[in-house]
Amino acid sequence: MTGPVIPIASESSGSNFNFRLHPPSILTSLSPQLAAQFPPWSIALTMSLSSASSTLLRTVARQQLPTSRAAVTSCQQRRGVADAKSSFESPFASANERGSTLKIPNFSKYKSNNSPRSNQVFSYFMAGSLGLATAVGAKATVQDFLVNMSASADVLAQAKVEISLGAIPEGKNVIIKWRGKPVFIRHRTQGEIDEAREAKWEGLRDPQPDEDRVQRPEWLVMLGVCTHLGCVPIGEAGDYGGWFCPCHGSHYDISGRIRRGPAPLNLEVPAYSFPEDETLVIG
């Protein structure tokens, strides 16, 4: 569909414009009245003509070319005459014509009677209110997503373990399962408490006073997982009267602090609470 660009003078509109049109729009050169009836976008429709009809059009256009060249020449001559008169004729239609689109309408009907400041305040108020609504909506969206990610109430309820402490005599260990891990509960005697409190904890590998590891001194609650490689230490064993890990020989004291062996940290203390005097809730 390549071909020469054909300048066409449109005589019917009465203006001195040179339209540079591409071959698909040859239709307009064939019939200026047709071009006036159909808007430019309809030219694109001719693209979808069958190849036979477009071949026909091309043939016709080739025969019509001399005519359109003559039209161009006459048009240029006329423009030269207009320049000689040295008067300006707008290429656009004048506003005085009937139905002209160049008339500026009267907007005074729509003009606000308020002061410019109050109009400004109204605009800024609307913008600020939109910002307010956006902030609330964004916050609610983000919060809903985050709440969705956190554990639901039934999961949280299942993740807790309640133990009755009355069944544990003094000086005994109890191992329970909590979230798939063993938890050591030791009812310490007064002597063990004194031993744990009097130890020099500042020089230990993981220095931590006994007060930070227990809520009530007689109840020691720890995760029964060796901090070295995750074995379960044995209670009431080891050189320090606490726990001893048989896997690699880590010794923990009566407060669960690492004293000797490869383990780097003290036995972990889970979150727990005493909702009643004789009840322990882990989790």
Add this chain to the structure above:
Amino acid sequence: MAGFANAIYSTFIRKNTVLLTTAFAGAFAFELAFDITSNKVWDSWNQGRQWKDIKHRYMVKEEEDDE
């Protein structure tokens, strides 16, 4: 009216930071009020049907059993 508009303008709008701060503070207050109001509407609409409305029927008995 113009004086009122001028006061509003010079108080809240003249500085963009003040406008933003006001918008966010208003968002906070609006959310609080909206949540409280909608919760009240929900509770009054579902009066007697929620767990907190019928809890006393069941929890008191349990406590009596414990005692």
